[in-house]
Amino acid sequence: MRIQKDNILIRTATVDDAVQLNKWWNDGRVMEHAGFPYGLGESLEDTIENIKKSDEFNQLCIIEIDGKAVGELSYKIRGDTAYPGCKICDFDYQNKGYGTKIILMLFEFLFTDETINSKCRIERIAWDTMLENKRAQHVYENKIRARRVGVRKDCWKDQTGRLRTAVDYEIRREDFMSDKN
Numbered sequence: 001m002r003i004q005k006d007n008i009l010i011r012t013a014t015v016d017d018a019v020q021l022n023k024w025w026n027d028g029r030v031m032e033h034a035g036f037p038y039g040l041g042e043s044l045e046d047t048i049e050n051i052k053k054s055d056e057f058n059q060l061c062i063i064e065i066d067g068k069a070v071g072e073l074s075y076k077i078r079g080d081t082a083y084p085g086c087k088i089c090d091f092d093y094q095n096k097g098y099g100t101k102i103i104l105m106l107f108e109f110l111f112t113d114e115t116i117n118s119k120c121r122i123e124r125i126a127w128d129t130m131l132e133n134k135r136a137q138h139v140y141e142n143k144i145r146a147r148r149v150g151v152r153k154d155c156w157k158d159q160t161g162r163l164r165t166a167v168d169y170e171i172r173r174e175d176f177m178s179d180k181n
């Protein structure tokens with residue numbers, strides 16, 4: 001996939017992105033928000049394999065701003081629901097309004113892309129974040145107007161062995177489309 005708005009480009013990752021992705025995924029500062037403060041410890045070969053697994057319903061993408069790779073996003077589609085994840089990995093590009101724009105670009109794509117929606121119409125987008133990630137929750141609740149649908153207490157043990165709580169979000173097609181108009 002490839003979508004562009006102003007200076008933001010979201011495009012399918014290729015094996016040429018493997019070194020950059022591997023660097024981000026193995027960096028504990030970048031991965032801390034996901035519960036991996038020591039990084040994933042993934043080999044370059046495994047990253048290449050992960051990139052190759054992408055298909056229409058399971059995408060791994062690079063986020064570029066002004067031609068520079070600054071982060072990654074992914075989504076998978078199961079039935080009528082898309083499950084995305086988004087990460088601005090370059091700290092210099094966080095807190096500048098890009099995350100909100102990127103998420104809205106992705107959601108619009110997921111709800112309107114003809115290739116995807118002719119095969120399975122997306123009715124809902126669902127994702128979660130860690131309870132400690134207050135910035136992400138602020139963006140989801142106040143900037144993209146997603147619905148906070150639940151909290152799963154101590155549902156997952158992170159890399160340090162600490163139990164973590166997840167907050168679940170969703171946005172439905174009718175709500176997203178009516179907000180847009």
Ligand SMILES: CC(C)(COP(=O)(O)OP(=O)(O)OC[C@H]1O[C@@H](n2cnc3c(N)ncnc32)[C@H](O)[C@@H]1OP(=O)(O)O)[C@@H](O)C(=O)NCCC(=O)NCCS
Binds near residue numbers: 033086089096097142
């Ligand atoms: C979460 C993320 C996508 C948000 O994108 P971003 O470009 O940094 O965010 P924006 O600049 O669009 O908006 C940030 C908002 O959060 C607010 N904010 C910043 N830090 C905050 C905090 N600790 N608590 C609450 N709100 C906070 C900002 O003030 C701003 O809101 P405002 O415009 O109303 O003032 C991005 O920071 C990111 O990728 N972070 C690392 C990975 C991650 O957390 N991914 C999502 C979780 S699964």
